Amino acid sequence: MSIFRKKYEVKPNTTGFFYRNHQYEKTLQAGIYKFWDLNNETQVYILPNTPKLLTITNQEVLTKDNVALRFSFYVWYIVEDGKKFLDSFALDRPMEEVWYEAENKIHSIVQLELRNRIAALDSESVNEQRMEFSDFKTKEIEEEIAQFGIRIEEANLRDITFPRNIQQLFAKHLESKIRAKADLENARTTVATARALKNAADLMKDHENIKFFQLLETYTKIAENGKHTFVLGDLKDWTKKSD
Structure with a gap:
């Protein structure tokens, strides 16, 4: 039997x-x-029962300032409700085709969300905020995909690629910012040095002890050049003594 x-x-x-x-x-x-x-x-x-990986590459989108860029992303998902999953697709075909359709739906939903976020920004903002796109799993994505019995565990951006001419502009812009920052630091250092020298000069100008040491240094240099007679003190006192 x-x-x-x-x-x-x-x-x-x-x-x-x-x-x-x-x-x-x-x-x-x-x-x-x-x-x-x-x-x-x-x-x-x-x-x-284990998560599955869906990788999407070479997608194109226009930014707010009409720059065409390409991006790739990946999604980790898991079938959370198997009965709902099977009820969401026609089962009159091999399961490979069912999975293909399910992943196409995930692809479309996630891609639309990411496209809309990138298209709302100009190219420079996208370049500056690219790390904010690294995790773009949203409540809206989760709810829309949950209707197929699927739970999204991760939705992450892999990379964004700008056209070569835009990359060169970004590189020049970055170089200019670095150079301007360096020039500003050099200018601050120059101003600080000049201020310190001025303060030192004012100190030497007004300090009696420093004046005395400067005078001694002058006498020493003159004496090194030959025999000289130095008169120290009040000249009138020396005149009286001579008389």
Whole structure:
């Protein structure tokens, strides 16, 4: 009688959904099952319990200032409600085609959200804020995709590529900003140095001890050049002594 029993295998990390006569009957956990099936009316659909990765590359979008750029992103998703997932797609075809349609829906929903966010900004703002796009999973995306029994775990931007001429403009702009910053720092240093020298000069000008040491230094230099007579003190006092 085993010829009238159909055997199904549900492997680890997957869940099986048992249908009889195209009607859902029950959910099967990992294991091996045998069902009576006299008229070949049973079917088990296997869905993974682990996250799946969807990678989308080479997408094009126009920024607010009409610069065409390309971007890539990836999405980690998981089937959270297998019954709802199977109810959302036609099952009269291989499961590979069902997955293809499901991922196309995810692709369209996520891509539209990212396109709208990029298109609302000019190219320079996109370049400056590109890190803010790294995680663009939103409540709206989650709710829209949840109707298929799917939960989005991550939605991340991989890269944004600008046209070569725009990249060159950004590079020149960055170089100008760095140079201007360096010039400003040099100017501040020059002003600070000049202020310090002025303060030092004012200090030397008004300080009596410094004046005295400057005078001694002058006498020393004159004496080194030959024999000289120096008169220190009041000249009138020396005149009186001579008399």
